Amino acid sequence: MLQEREQFAGYLRGQGLRLTGERLALFEEIYRQHGHLDADALLAAVRERGHRVSRATVYRTLDLLVRSGLVRKQRVGARGQLFEHVHPGQQHDHLVCSACGRVVEFVSPGITALQAEICRAHGFSPAHHQLQITGLCNACRDEAAAQAHA
Amino acid sequence: MLQEREQFAGYLRGQGLRLTGERLALFEEIYRQHGHLDADALLAAVRERGHRVSRATVYRTLDLLVRSGLVRKQRVGARGQLFEHVHPGQQHDHLVCSACGRVVEFVSPGITALQAEICRAHGFSPAHHQLQITGLCNACRDEAAAQAHA
DNA sequence: CGCTCAATTGAGACGACGTCTCAACACGCG
DNA sequence: CGCGTGTTGAGACGTCGTCTCAATTGAGCG
Numbered sequence: 001m002l003q004e005r006e007q008f009a010g011y012l013r014g015q016g017l018r019l020t021g022e023r024l025a026l027f028e029e030i031y032r033q034h035g036h037l038d039a040d041a042l043l044a045a046v047r048e049r050g051h052r053v054s055r056a057t058v059y060r061t062l063d064l065l066v067r068s069g070l071v072r073k074q075r076v077g078a079r080g081q082l083f084e085h086v087h088p089g090q091q092h093d094h095l096v097c098s099a100c101g102r103v104v105e106f107v108s109p110g111i112t113a114l115q116a117e118i119c120r121a122h123g124f125s126p127a128h129h130q131l132q133i134t135g136l137c138n139a140c141r142d143e144a145a146a147q148a149h150a
Numbered sequence: 151m152l153q154e155r156e157q158f159a160g161y162l163r164g165q166g167l168r169l170t171g172e173r174l175a176l177f178e179e180i181y182r183q184h185g186h187l188d189a190d191a192l193l194a195a196v197r198e199r200g201h202r203v204s205r206a207t208v209y210r211t212l213d214l215l216v217r218s219g220l221v222r223k224q225r226v227g228a229r230g231q232l233f234e235h236v237h238p239g240q241q242h243d244h245l246v247c248s249a250c251g252r253v254v255e256f257v258s259p260g261i262t263a264l265q266a267e268i269c270r271a272h273g274f275s276p277a278h279h280q281l282q283i284t285g286l287c288n289a290c291r292d293e294a295a296a297q298a299h300a
Numbered sequence: 301c302g303c304t305c306a307a308t309t310g311a312g313a314c315g316a317c318g319t320c321t322c323a324a325c326a327c328g329c330g
Numbered sequence: 331c332g333c334g335t336g337t338t339g340a341g342a343c344g345t346c347g348t349c350t351c352a353a354t355t356g357a358g359c360g
Contacts, residue, residue: 097274118258119285124245124247127284129284130281130282131261132280132281133274135269136275
């Protein structure tokens with residue numbers, strides 16, 4: 001994480017921007033979190049630690065983090081966008097249960113190869129991909145089956 | 151399309167719902183369109199043909215079409231959700247240019263196999279998937295290169 | 301054919317989410 | 331210290347989708 005922090009600081013320096021307390025607090029919080037979280041959750045978590053930060057600053061800082069390549073922004077599930085810090089060399093994707101909304105992460109080694117091939121065929125330079133499989137998780141499938149019986 | 155219309159009518163009948171003029175107009179319009187479109191575009195297209203339909207009805211009908219399995223709803227690109235009628239046996243995915251926002255469809259035969267394997271490993275029953283590759287299209291890559299030169 | 305009642309609709313209020321504006325503030329530098 | 335630019339918070343604003351509710355429609359039935 002120290003390396004990432006240096007990357008963030010370097011990006012800001014290079015753009016003539018400042019590494020303020022708010023930005024640092026948001027950066028650290030997003031790296032403390034294991035999975036994805038939305039802007040509101042991030043705001044709540046940072047405030048929980050005693051920082052006074054506004055919603056606008058959360059979105060502005062997330063935008064900077066995305067630009068610096070440290071954070072990924074995705075639209076997954078029903079609404080809103082989720083943020084998560086980038087895991088170097090290990091991009092994961094999502095299984096979404098359409099009944100309970102649960103999101104499970106998985107790693108798909110085969111996807112990257114397919115991605116490169118598809119992009120070559122269409123003249124695209126891929127930056128990253130986002131695969132989302134929608135379906136029913138174990139629990140919800142069983143529940144649906146039980147209801148169908150009754 | 152007659153078959154699909156029958157499927158829609160059958161779904162409605164089965165639920166004790168009615169096949170009204172508004173629903174039929176929306177159904178036909180979404181099948182006239184080749185690719186994806188958003189709710190506003192659909193509303194405009196239907197009004198263009200002389201039907202008076204409200205925004206609420208558009209969303210309500212789209213929901214019915216999704217439930218009946220005829221239409222797919224996806225979040226792709228920056229904001230909003232896109233709708234498109236289902237092409238039987240040929241699910242396509244999307245390349246999104248992060249510079250100009252252009253969306254290109256492609257078919258990925260290998261994805262379905264990977265999908266099934268991943269779901270098996272995680273105890274999911276897949277309903278469908280959504281793969282989105284973000285990057286730069288040919289034109290925008292050239293433009294970016296030209297700007298870097300100048 | 302007209303009744304009845306549930307389904308459907310349109311208009312607009314509402315809610316979630318993200319962006320923008322602007323005045324006040326902070327920080328680096330001469 | 332004072333200047334200038336970057337940053338911030340509060341809240342207004344815009345977009346997109348949902349919800350409410352009164353008016354309307356339409357299918358089934360006598």
